[in-house]
Amino acid sequence: MGEKVAPDAEPLGKGYFVCVSKEHRFGTDAFLLADFAAPHRFDKVCDLCSGNGIVAFVMARNFSPAKIYAVEIQKSAYELLAESKKKSFAATSSDVIIPVMADLREWRSAEPLDLITCNPPYKTGNSGIKNRADETSIARHEMLCTVYDVCAAAKRSLRYGGRLCMCNRPERIADVICAMRECKIEPKRLRPVQKDPQSDPWLILVEGRLGGGNYLKMEKPLYIKGENGEEYSQEMKRIYSID
Template identity: 30%
Template sequence: MRDQKRVFKDWVMPGPTAPGGQTAGPGSPETGPETLDALSGLWRIFQYERGHRFSTDDLLTAWYGTSKCPSAGRALDLGSGIGSVGMMAAWRLQGATFVTLEAQDISVRLARKSARHNGIEPRYEILQGDIRDERLLAGREPFDLVLGSPPYFPLGTGIEGEHPQTIPCRFEVRGDVSHYCAAAARNLAPGGLFAFVFPTEQLERANAAAAASGLTIVTRRDVVFREGNAPLVSLFACALASDLPLTFRDKTFVEPALVVRTAKGEVHPEYRAVKYTMGFRP
């Protein structure tokens, strides 16, 4: 017999249960009200109604990293925001311990609330601080998997928005993709992997950032949001160049593009499969 708590629109939600117990609050005059939203399986995530909401980019980063490094025992999420990337990865890697690092206190507060709601606090540590500060992770064991969703744009190059949470999430207030690559390289375990997402049109910046930190982009996968259009973002899987054979360093295998929606606007079958493996209704 089906557990009706797991059934949503003819789909049975997989994965661990969540103890719950937390509710969306009114927030503050600065942040506005909170919402409690579906994440992977039975897990939930707290977000600000008018703040930075988790996105397809986040889901794909968690999926790509956990797919490329499925045996990770220790994982690090850099610039973790409200915890969407890290928690989706933790849902999939149920035996792994996680450390996340985020500078904004208003995001850290929500991430801790979500971790409590989902019952993962014993294996999910949330630190507050700047990813550029090497002292924050100094002396810790290195990580098999590092995840990152860097801000995409330099300050002053776009509309910043009114909510205080959105500006550092979209714009390079506390470092850029080069700082994410440097932090990942410092904290990777031998044979570890760093997965991140970045705009395809800024591919040269991503390549330069990885190379400057001693990383080789082992694989790259471009993401097309509508079939027939140009890719908007790319997923990167990197390893320390020093961990690779000489003949493999500085070589990238570019995988076939991942299409999110068909030309008719329907969800592409492969993206349905991606969602399914991450605990979302296909």
């Protein structure tokens, strides 16, 4: 057996760190989802498919909700999540972020939640060529959970009127909306993400409310790049906390 390699710790600012490995990293979508969800100060939150905890730690850094359960099924990712919590101890009290190793298809919160976030696997279980590494395949393909499983888990744990915020590829949005409605979660906000005004959306952010009325607001696109060829737009600089 090879020697276990210590995870790299990426600084997030304000004393927060998130640990990464070759199999469990993070991208722009995690920051976009955390900003879109924008939990309130006293919210009780859960991040499903939490991976190394990036969405949970960004929400903790930017919004300081009362509590964030970070639910992850893979042991390797859960260990990174737990290590991230240790390294971020100076920034957050020990009971704010709560790592939970569990199958979201069976998990239920012990208390009603105000907000659930999820950056789920984008590809269906039988689509595309799966990556050789099991951890990477599980993170990218619906092998251990589907969009419906996420919505069903949210239905079990959200309070009435609580929010579910997800991101997914544009081609999967019909699946997301159908799954939400099947679980009595009404889509309320939808925002496309584009590299620039000339590009097609590459990501969609969706918010639904448990028991909400049937009114969906289409928000203006979020552009990654700036107007004058800058690497990031003003909104992305805010999201990334770039001065």
